[in-house]
Amino acid sequence: MKSLSQTMNEAFAQVPDTLIDYLSIITADYFVLAQNIRGLHWNLVDKNFHELHEELGDLYEQFSASIDVFAERLRQLSELPPSTVSEMLSMSEINEIITDEIDSDYVYDYLLTEFDKLQDTLRTAQKMAAEIDESSNNILSEHLKMIEKQIWLYKSNVE
Numbered sequence: 001m002k003s004l005s006q007t008m009n010e011a012f013a014q015v016p017d018t019l020i021d022y023l024s025i026i027t028a029d030y031f032v033l034a035q036n037i038r039g040l041h042w043n044l045v046d047k048n049f050h051e052l053h054e055e056l057g058d059l060y061e062q063f064s065a066s067i068d069v070f071a072e073r074l075r076q077l078s079e080l081p082p083s084t085v086s087e088m089l090s091m092s093e094i095n096e097i098i099t100d101e102i103d104s105d106y107v108y109d110y111l112l113t114e115f116d117k118l119q120d121t122l123r124t125a126q127k128m129a130a131e132i133d134e135s136s137n138n139i140l141s142e143h144l145k146m147i148e149k150q151i152w153l154y155k156s157n158v159e
């Protein structure tokens, strides 16, 4: 009789490298985005400072938690997630930003641009996972829903 780990390894062996690549990229995207958002949280100067400062703090916490979800999913698939800062930066499709003092217009423009990119990456990965890996599919679908909601909230704020 096969052990549970043998069965799991066989199941995970069917996951193509491309999904693993996407899960790694998304881990790195959340890492870089979380730190960029932390910078926005610190350097915001705006008449609505208090509200947006708090909101960015919450977003930072949410994105930090997401790093862990994707990294741990990679471990469950017997893969090593990116873990060093240099790996995160080289793998992420999000660039580091060096923030000066910024206002709410800058924040909303920045978040919309990067969330659009993240949404595309999550959607591609989710379609891939839907065929082969139910747990990753569930994680990706949940995160896709969250990003779609954030984009809607920020678009409603700008327009």
Ligand SMILES: [Fe+2]
Binding pocket: 041, 057
């Ligand atoms: Fe804070």
